[in-house]
Amino acid sequence: MATTPILDDEALSPEARAVFDDIRATRKTDFVNNFWRTLAHDPALLAATWNRLKEIMGPGALDPLTKELIYIAVSVANGCSYCVHSHTAAAKAKGMTEAQHAELLAVIGMAAQTNALVTALQTPVDEAFQIG
Amino acid sequence: MATTPILDDEALSPEARAVFDDIRATRKTDFVNNFWRTLAHDPALLAATWNRLKEIMGPGALDPLTKELIYIAVSVANGCSYCVHSHTAAAKAKGMTEAQHAELLAVIGMAAQTNALVTALQTPVDEAFQIG
Amino acid sequence: MATTPILDDEALSPEARAVFDDIRATRKTDFVNNFWRTLAHDPALLAATWNRLKEIMGPGALDPLTKELIYIAVSVANGCSYCVHSHTAAAKAKGMTEAQHAELLAVIGMAAQTNALVTALQTPVDEAFQIG
Amino acid sequence: MATTPILDDEALSPEARAVFDDIRATRKTDFVNNFWRTLAHDPALLAATWNRLKEIMGPGALDPLTKELIYIAVSVANGCSYCVHSHTAAAKAKGMTEAQHAELLAVIGMAAQTNALVTALQTPVDEAFQIG
Amino acid sequence: MATTPILDDEALSPEARAVFDDIRATRKTDFVNNFWRTLAHDPALLAATWNRLKEIMGPGALDPLTKELIYIAVSVANGCSYCVHSHTAAAKAKGMTEAQHAELLAVIGMAAQTNALVTALQTPVDEAFQIG
Amino acid sequence: MATTPILDDEALSPEARAVFDDIRATRKTDFVNNFWRTLAHDPALLAATWNRLKEIMGPGALDPLTKELIYIAVSVANGCSYCVHSHTAAAKAKGMTEAQHAELLAVIGMAAQTNALVTALQTPVDEAFQIG
Numbered sequence: 001m002a003t004t005p006i007l008d009d010e011a012l013s014p015e016a017r018a019v020f021d022d023i024r025a026t027r028k029t030d031f032v033n034n035f036w037r038t039l040a041h042d043p044a045l046l047a048a049t050w051n052r053l054k055e056i057m058g059p060g061a062l063d064p065l066t067k068e069l070i071y072i073a074v075s076v077a078n079g080c081s082y083c084v085h086s087h088t089a090a091a092k093a094k095g096m097t098e099a100q101h102a103e104l105l106a107v108i109g110m111a112a113q114t115n116a117l118v119t120a121l122q123t124p125v126d127e128a129f130q131i132g
Numbered sequence: 133m134a135t136t137p138i139l140d141d142e143a144l145s146p147e148a149r150a151v152f153d154d155i156r157a158t159r160k161t162d163f164v165n166n167f168w169r170t171l172a173h174d175p176a177l178l179a180a181t182w183n184r185l186k187e188i189m190g191p192g193a194l195d196p197l198t199k200e201l202i203y204i205a206v207s208v209a210n211g212c213s214y215c216v217h218s219h220t221a222a223a224k225a226k227g228m229t230e231a232q233h234a235e236l237l238a239v240i241g242m243a244a245q246t247n248a249l250v251t252a253l254q255t256p257v258d259e260a261f262q263i264g
Numbered sequence: 265m266a267t268t269p270i271l272d273d274e275a276l277s278p279e280a281r282a283v284f285d286d287i288r289a290t291r292k293t294d295f296v297n298n299f300w301r302t303l304a305h306d307p308a309l310l311a312a313t314w315n316r317l318k319e320i321m322g323p324g325a326l327d328p329l330t331k332e333l334i335y336i337a338v339s340v341a342n343g344c345s346y347c348v349h350s351h352t353a354a355a356k357a358k359g360m361t362e363a364q365h366a367e368l369l370a371v372i373g374m375a376a377q378t379n380a381l382v383t384a385l386q387t388p389v390d391e392a393f394q395i396g
Numbered sequence: 397m398a399t400t401p402i403l404d405d406e407a408l409s410p411e412a413r414a415v416f417d418d419i420r421a422t423r424k425t426d427f428v429n430n431f432w433r434t435l436a437h438d439p440a441l442l443a444a445t446w447n448r449l450k451e452i453m454g455p456g457a458l459d460p461l462t463k464e465l466i467y468i469a470v471s472v473a474n475g476c477s478y479c480v481h482s483h484t485a486a487a488k489a490k491g492m493t494e495a496q497h498a499e500l501l502a503v504i505g506m507a508a509q510t511n512a513l514v515t516a517l518q519t520p521v522d523e524a525f526q527i528g
Numbered sequence: 529m530a531t532t533p534i535l536d537d538e539a540l541s542p543e544a545r546a547v548f549d550d551i552r553a554t555r556k557t558d559f560v561n562n563f564w565r566t567l568a569h570d571p572a573l574l575a576a577t578w579n580r581l582k583e584i585m586g587p588g589a590l591d592p593l594t595k596e597l598i599y600i601a602v603s604v605a606n607g608c609s610y611c612v613h614s615h616t617a618a619a620k621a622k623g624m625t626e627a628q629h630a631e632l633l634a635v636i637g638m639a640a641q642t643n644a645l646v647t648a649l650q651t652p653v654d655e656a657f658q659i660g
Numbered sequence: 661m662a663t664t665p666i667l668d669d670e671a672l673s674p675e676a677r678a679v680f681d682d683i684r685a686t687r688k689t690d691f692v693n694n695f696w697r698t699l700a701h702d703p704a705l706l707a708a709t710w711n712r713l714k715e716i717m718g719p720g721a722l723d724p725l726t727k728e729l730i731y732i733a734v735s736v737a738n739g740c741s742y743c744v745h746s747h748t749a750a751a752k753a754k755g756m757t758e759a760q761h762a763e764l765l766a767v768i769g770m771a772a773q774t775n776a777l778v779t780a781l782q783t784p785v786d787e788a789f790q791i792g
Contacts, residue, residue: 049245080250083246112210116377133526173362233664237702299514334469350525374449374467577777590767597726602737
């Protein structure tokens, strides 16, 4: 169904296996989801993607749950079904409550609506917003 | 430049003026940005949009700054230039630090990248993500 | 500013000039907008695009104004600023009233909102919708 | 499969049930499609979405069928599979003929094509389109 | 599952059959994929789409495989699942190697990421890029 | 105009300056375009983005010009004006001819059109495309 093979653990190259080991250690679970399995045929892309994701999604100026909410928002706007599923699951695992999920949906819907209105109106950017 | 007139205060209908009064009272500023001015020719749409926005973007299970970050994320993914400008300004006004802005950008960029990879790979949704 | 030259009438090849002549005759105006001028460096693409557009946008099972409204809707969703400007102008020229414009905006905004909600919810298609 | 439970009638809260009652009365059918069932866990969002949709999609300056065609156009451009299915079904129920459907497809395809060409060409907006 | 019937060969009108005959002759295979079968209810749109596709995707200043890679890139960015499947299959049939596929994915992912960053940053176009 | 400052050389941190030095050395030009200048406030994101871009866009299984064409295609579909300008300039610098540019535009337009048609038709993926 995917455009590349979905590799199970036995089919991994040593370089891909090392990435899977790090995914498992970082996430403290044996489960490795299909995104990584469809990327695994290209160990260089797999490693670059995982290493960058791990760095970006960890704690920092924004907490990990907030980052998942942002990730979901982008994934919805880009219409990526897999990504909505996987990051909604990740957000729940990081403690997203039903009330937070409901508000996330409301904000995403509102933003989509006003984005469309602004584009239809071709509203010019206010001078006040142009001062860095 | 817009596809509808950008109404200044003198040109407002009484219904639109009432919405502008509420925008000013709610935001504690006399400034009303162009989005509302290009919507103001249609007081019903203006009122419906403002009333809903006010309700959604206030404090709740998610704090107002987090909601602005989500709004920016959707606006970026939808390519709405005006919206990116106005909600980045709003996020700064609500206390977004430079470090938070930088992390927001990194998460948005990462999400856009993995969204595209997943779509190119046509990765099937894992069973584990399908349990509500 | 464009990625190809914006050709004025003197710079047209004979093949491009013939297309411009037909645009002018069909639209009963001397004005030829920039879209065609930026396409004119490639007379084959210019001719193919114009001929198809002329055929599709004429009267048929849907009237020309309805077709312009649909064109605006797609252009908004695709975030094409030029297209929103040019097709809103075209719709006005074909008789779109302010009230119709306002309702068009409301429908576009509503559709963008529910599109986003459905994608965030990953709502499965009802069986009732799957019967051709 | 959805990211929220798909509620059947027995699982509805009283507030959600009231919205479902209005959907059934307005549409004169007992069938309530999955979109509303996946929204129903959040009665406030359910009610706000339904009430606004009912108001916007009713008769006005544009007839209900034209509004459905516009809705389909936005849904296609946003790549929302569920929405294309549900609004195509709604348009057929409101009388969309095969010939109208065929022309709708042709216009949507044409708009997508010229949107892409304009974006690739970065065609500047004509002065003639900038006069309100 | 489609919004129009998926016509098998027996159900084709003579005009649609002529297009199918040309598809088979051009591609040197009896297989006609579902895209054409769902378009076939409208022979005019079917013929216009096929004739234009055949002309554009043939050899020219760009070779057919490069054109397929470009087609995949657009299809991914537009989130068209069917199109990603069909054009990835077409690219493989035209000789795309695994290494080329892997690089295509990396470029698409990178472009999606920097597109999003630029939009979030609202980077102004350099003067150097504005000289046609 | 950007949402972050556009840093000139004097304002760079040492880490950002090192990246700019590498951009200049790699591209054999003193010119550093605004994308990097708006990213430069966050040296970590700047370095990660540049290092990855340099690696991906170099020669490999696909030649650098083909990669630029793919980059333009994604940028068009994502509606990123800056990116279309900068990568069209880059493609010209790498030898893209006018005829190649014209064919690129035709393919992008065709793909956008059939993407939209497929989404409107909800064409199901052929079994033949599902064999990895």
